[in-house]
Amino acid sequence: MNRILIKNAKIVNEGVIFEGDVLIEEDIIVEISESISAKSSNCKIIDAEGNYLIPGAIDDQVHFREPGLTHKGDIESESRASVAGGITSFIEQPNTIPNAVTQEILEQKYQIAAQNSYANYSFMMGATNDNLDEILKTNPKNVAGIKIFLGSSTGNMLVDNEATLEKIFSSTPMLIAVHCEDEATIKNNLEKYKAEYGEDVPVTVHHLIRSEEACYISSSKAVALAKKTGARLHIFHLSTAKEMDLFTNKIPLEDKKITAEVCVHHLWFTNDDYATKGNLIKWNPAVKTANDRKVLWEALLDDRIDVIATDHAPHTIDEKKLPYLSAPSGGPLVQHAVVAMFEGFHKGKISVEKIVEKMCHNPAKIFKIERRGFIKVGYYADLVIVNSGLPWSVKKENILAKCGWSPFEGFTFKSRITHTFVNGQLVYTAFKVKEIRAGKRLLFDR
Template sequence: MQIIKNCKVLLNRRIEEGVSIGIDNGIIKKIGKDLKGELLIDAKNLLVLPGGIDAHVHFRDPGFTYKEDWISGSKSALAGGITSVIDQPNTYPMVTSPDILLNKIEIAKKKSLVDFGVNAAVTNKNIHLIKDLAGYTTAFGEIFLGEDDEEDVISYDMLNTALKIIKDTHLLPTIHAEDYSCIASNKIAYQIKSSQSHLFARPNSCEEIATAKLVKMAEQVGCRMHICHISTKEAIKIIKTARGITCEVTPHHLLFSADDYNLLKTKIKVNPPIRDKADRNFLWNMVKYGMIDVIASDHAPHSIEEKEGDIYNAKSGIPGVETMIPLLLNLVAKDEISIGRLVELTSYNPAKIWGLRRKGFLKEGYDADLVLYNLKDKKRIVAGDLHTRCGWTPYEGFQAIFPQTTIIRGDIAFKNGEFYVKEGYGNLIKRV
């Protein structure tokens, strides 16, 4: 048995010091004081947390690897304390069939440094394949809403049919909640010469309308549902009155507001858009007091050239898998969020909601996915220090606390800026 000694760990919602963690065959075998075995690391009272799970990443592989691929994306994850990711299906080709899904899984198996899941798409054109996809996919989605005749999206009527089939698979549908008719009716806002025109073109009402329809549909079908990257107070209020509906927020919706468009402009163009301070503050309160289930990065890298130009044509998306937990840990150090709440949002809850076997918990019998942090070791984020292929970040200059060591299944994968595992180390995560 290998031992990590002198740890600070979160046990029963309290920080315990001088704890040892025993690891055998990649599994946490024993947690206690003065354990005997081969020394893996002397943590010297570093904080040891369960590995982060980023349940919403777009690693762009295959099809758009000039922006990111499984190697660069998973290196970013490791360097940010993320040991497991769930990749979204809007790569090229879009993951709409079992053959495409299996090919994407094989690519990830050859390249990824972190453990992973791969999601399948649900569109107007592939509902008949849902049961076949269920044998291999981690979950369904990110599902995008659209008109009946569009290929890469799904209409409300077709989604209702799809949810009935998904319910029988016991897998989770994860949905981007913005109403396409509402967006179309507000498109004229792009004619306004303002850095905030993207916000005006996708107002709060678009998310509210979609969320209300989705929640009602889930209740009628009797299935659970996860709403991605919620950004408005109206949507959260709807979700929290429903049963079986979970939701996530992103760091960018928590850390930016509409005031930041003047400086960052198209760099913070995302869907749904960055909202005003009232929405941001509401999101923070919901995060702190337990009304949000998950924080996920929605890591969506684009080349800097794709992010430049006018607000209408610039691509939507922000890189964030490497900076998510370091940014949040800085807020833990400032007492703006508790360490227990952070671990719930980025480890416990994603593992439970997605049914990830042996992941997300620092407990005996779970995978030894562990991350060691020194909460006094703050540094400013510099794009050139990050590992994403896109080469930029909207968080330039923000303070963060990056991991000293990241361990996956008992192996040191990243330590003091160096990678100790090679591409292909990551495993496909089994579902419970």
């Protein structure tokens, strides 16, 4: 039997930090106490040395590029980077090639992950203008939700038919996650800057092309439609101050029908960083202004925003070096997301308890993930030890994403992940990922 005893930890769970021990048997947490003695010689003891023990983070939005785009990343490579970064579960998006817009294609992705994933996994079913029948076949017990792109995406995944949108919103009981940017506004803005710059449009105007207004028009429509139909709506990667007026903190998370997510890069960078980072921080939606970042932080802390995610979306460095109009949007983040948020802790901007709430507890609640996201007896042993006083610098040689670069390259983080457990198995320690593909398919309590 696999028995692991984690001793001398600062256990972070449900808004409380307490010193204690955690006993794991096989893949389950079986005891949490101030002090647990090793009951038998076959119990492996890991001394947390007074460091934080947090639930494994659940990243509700990643693009791992498999199938069809595996020169950028794949489920094996990106899940390895995830566990090194303290992310033990991920929900991957449908804009791979082919798009995951049929049950058959969706299931093929699960089969790949079952063989190759180091972390727990789920995949979103994709919506198009003409696949409602396939959407309605989706099993709510073992699929995270339905993903709708309301801004341009790979292939046939822009849903811009209003009648179709209303049908999807009113027909499925599942959580609907949306990417909100208004395509017409973006096209008009792009033409304006092309008229000014020709084909040499600079990346410094990316946030003006994919503008505040483009985001707000789309997200406000999605919120209005969810209220009209009663749909369960989750809005991905919010990026503007203006959008924060659409969300409430007046009711408990469990009672919210409309929930909100922010990504690490929108909390970290501003448009001023385009001058030095260029296309490396070209994301959709765009990184916006310092005021937008400030208000996003405020909304995160006052609970209008419910979740912190990554939108991990790797591209090769050669693709990123293309001129602005040709360079793709997105970047790798899973390896550095948790420690990036701990930088906020070191600056006094956010507590460790709040980081855990937004990266572990709330994704589990919003998606109704079975027995994950908390440190509780009877829950799966997805656990992470974080040493908040062990600095390290991001360098090419320690980047695990297949693309081999990071927008954080050269930055020194004050905190480091020292141990990651997935389903009770120690998959990351001594700053190395073990060759243990311990990931399981996420199941949902609905």
